[in-house]
């Protein structure tokens with residue numbers, strides 16, 4: 001049985017009126033992998049680590065391809081991260097910061113699990 | 125008390141080093157520091173400028189930590205040049221019209237590339253190689269060029285030739301002198317270097333003096349470079365020219381304000397780096413010390429340190445000239461020159477070895493009695509450089525036969541090896557940054573440094589040319605050993621084990637999943653290093669389907685989607701074509717699939733067919749058609765057996781002595797899908813003519829009159845290495861048995877991403893030991909190895925077949941989880957009747 005927890009991730013700037021868009025059931029994401037969702041015309045990479053979920057943009061600024069959802073997830077000193085499948089740079093899943101190059105950062109999205117459904121926040 | 129003004133002119137490598145020294149000394153509290161930087165960006169690493177072509181950005185090359193100057197209240201005027209120094213009023217004036225009084229000034233204006241006064245030198249398509257802007261210009265122009273010429277065969281010229289070659293141009297080097305690198309190497313060395321560089325496809329023309337450069341119409345003005353004319357009457361057609369004919373110090377400011385300059389340029393300085401005006405110092409490539417310009421960064425750094433020391437406490441440190449030892453890798457060829465390389469010391473003698481087989485040249489210069497090393501030249505193999513330089517600098521007494529220093533350890537006899545332990549504390553290990561052994565050891569001890577990255581960061585040793593890294597690593601190992609700390613072989617922060625250790629843990633404890641291993645032997649959640657490594661071990665050991673949920677997250681995207689990811693996020697599809705043999709009917713199926721899915725089609729280097737540009741959502745559809753027609757996964761995406769290449773052998777070939785194609789097919793089918801620490805390649809040739817290039821493979825087989833010869837541990841790629849003969853005239857059954865053992869032994873013992881060649885190079889005892897293990901069964905493990913392989917062969921299943929039969933698995937093959945649409949960002953342009961992804965510059969056009 002999968003235990004459902006609700007874990008909204010606090011985005012960088014407080015979102016005043018977050019609307020939530022349901023993208024898929026949590027069970028659709030194999031633990032420790034990612035999927036990509038189209039939310040409000042943006043490609044969002046959503047990762048599941050255990051039963052926690054994280055969302056960042058799917059665009060990899062190094063290869064300029066939309067592929068981050070297909071990277072390997074893991075942690076660095078406890079901080080969850082994903083490695084780009086193309087050139088292997090890694091990104092902090094909480095802040096979007098790139099570990100190898102501090103000048104690079106990807107966008108982070110609010111994400112939560114409600115009733116077994118993964119929802120991505122759209123700022124109003 | 126008002127602070128005094130210190131104006132630093134030039135923010136290049138040395139100018140920045142000087143500012144860094146001031147900051148380190150806290151001198152920025154006593155001085156108002158104002159610096160002028162003519163280039164549009166702060167100091168960057170010119171030494172590694174060529175890295176710009178391999179993708180480094182201006183940001184990567186920058187030497188200045190963001191905010192550093194600001195925090196230390198250093199005023200910097202970027203993009204502004206000092207035009208005049210007025211020594212009467214003690215002011216400087218800049219192009220942007222600033223006039224600033226100084227109490228002390230430092231000139232660090234560097235040098236400019238010398239362009240010989242050849243007619244036509246200003247035609248479009250001529251360049252120099254000094255700044256990021258120069259490189260940007262070159263790389264834009266190279267796109268419309270096919271041929272490039274470098275004028276000047278010195279250090280920089282060869283580096284520049286490398287850049288042209290990497291940009292895909294036919295590359296020529298034109299040198300006026302009778303040999304390459306006339307400053308660093310002697311005649312024989314120059315010859316060996318020329319041979320080596322020519323074998324890499326760069327054409328070298330020595331003894332060539334260019335008299336004119338003309339455009340298409342034979343004119344020296346207007347239009348683009350077209351032809352070079354030489355004094356000997358010959359001509360060379362080219363599309364672009366880069367001048368690298370030496371540097372000239374930028375001493376114009378000094379000259380104009382009446383400071384003493386050398387006859388051939390350069391601002392004359394004393395050992396305190398002062399010019400003829402004691403309030404003005406000069407450092408770096410613009411400075412002339414004892415009639416010498418130092419065109420390297422290390423002496424410039426020393427000057428910067430001296431100048432900064434002197435400013436704070438006059439009568440301190442003095443500049444005493446500097447060592448011009450250099451070691452470089454030019455176009456992949458090692459070249460080093462150190463100390464008295466040309467035997468100019470009275471009574472000195474030379475010992476030289478030229479090996480035309482290996483393409484190496486090594487020369488030592490020793491004193492009259494042969495007891496001390498004075499200098500030397502190494503071409504083709506400079507691995508001894510670090511040690512030899514230490515022998516020179518520390519005047520260490522040589523062994524009775526100094527020539528042994530040039531030889532690899534001889535069988536039986538012991539070679540004279542100089543461990544880092546025997547060096548004095550004062551020995552300079554890193555000459556780029558002037559770091560001594562004592563400083564490195566202290567840092568390691570006091571700050572408990574455990575890896576080379578930390579040592580580099582703390583001491584700066586190894587962060588320049590990188591030439592000293594092996595020595596620094598040895599020091600670190602020695603220190604750690606002395607402290608009783610075991611040298612870390614951990615694969616990453618999540619497992620305190622090496623790959624071999626993980627392999628045996630998995631096998632002995634029968635561990636079947638990553639989570640189980642992490643639970644029992646690791647910590648954290650894993651990462652992109654340990655997950656694929658463990659995934660590969662699990663696959664080698666248990667041959668489970670790689671996409672079962674417990675394995676899915678371990679795989680690199682290539683393994684996760686059973687295809688090779690390409691630069692735009694699409695994938696390539698390579699069906700297995702065992703031995704390269706394919707029926708016309710099957711070939712037609714490939715053609716039809718490629719046509720129907722508009723895939724770019726290309727024959728690979730390994731006798732199969734690559735279909736590129738498949739979107740994630742198309743992969744299962746494509747594979748369904750291929751699998752239905754009888755194709756299997758080619759595992760081109762995995763660290764696994766790739767192909768067994770073959771020639772047509774005795775079936776068709778008039779020279780063939782055995783049926784190489786049939787054997788290749790049998791071998792490929794046996795080992796297909798075998799996961800390994802790295803990819804595995806093989807080939808079978810039908811006779812000694814070796815058309816299948818079996819000796820370039822991880823394991824290669826060549827037919828003989830009596831059976832098969834087996835070669836192991838060869839590879840192509842970055843560092844080609846020939847495979848070595850391990851057994852001769854084998855019958856097929858014995859051959860397969862040996863290969864089974866060989867592969868399993870490799871899988872058991874190699875490091876992550878270590879190919880067989882590297883593995884063998886590191887294996888203690890080398891090929892002889894390998895023979896004992898595999899042929900004589902010296903470890904008594906051969907039965908086990910064979911059983912492990914039998915298990916693999918027995919449980920093999922085509923991953924693609926398994927995948928397309930399972931609807932749940934297929935869910936993953938969608939770009940979006942919530943809408944049924946492909947990735948909208950993908951674009952295609954047409955070329956030669958097929959489509960390919962757009963290059964960056966085409967992207968806007970395509971997107972319109």
Ligand SMILES: Cc1cc2nc3c(=O)[nH]c(=O)nc-3n(C[C@H](O)[C@H](O)[C@H](O)COP(=O)(O)OP(=O)(O)OC[C@H]3O[C@@H](n4cnc5c(N)ncnc54)[C@H](O)[C@@H]3O)c2cc1C
Pocket residue numbers: 133134135136137138139140160161162163170171172173174204205206207232233234235253254255280283374377407408409410418419420421422424452589
């Ligand atoms: C491609 C390349 C590869 C190299 N490889 C090596 C190597 O492997 N090993 C090695 O030891 N050395 C190497 N060098 C040499 C090394 O880069 C130089 O020795 C070093 O950069 C010298 O530092 P500098 O500060 O004296 O001069 P620079 O780095 O040239 O800095 C001088 C700066 O001052 C500016 N300037 C000039 N006049 C004024 C003015 N009037 N007002 C304001 N600013 C001004 C210039 O624009 C420039 O930015 C290489 C050089 C190049 C070009």
Ligand code: HEM
Pocket residue numbers: 688698728729730731732733734758760766767769805840841842843
């Ligand atoms: C992401 C990186 C790489 C990709 C996508 C890639 C892709 C390929 C592909 C598709 C083939 C044809 C293979 C086949 O038919 O199975 C191939 C062949 C080859 N690759 Fe790579 N490769 C990569 C990295 C490398 C590296 C790093 C090396 C060198 C160390 C290398 C050396 C070779 C060689 C020598 C061949 C020819 C093999 C033969 O003739 O037998 N490749 N590569």
Ligand code: SF4
Pocket residue numbers: 771772773774777778779780781784809810811812813814815816
């Ligand atoms: S290796 Fe020998 S048998 Fe094979 S194609 Fe070449 S010549 Fe013929």
Ligand code: SF4
Pocket residue numbers: none
């Ligand atoms: S296919 Fe191989 S050689 Fe060609 S660009 Fe890619 S990695 Fe380099």
Ligand code: FES
Pocket residue numbers: 553554555556557585586587588589590591592593
């Ligand atoms: S000697 Fe160049 S980095 Fe140390």
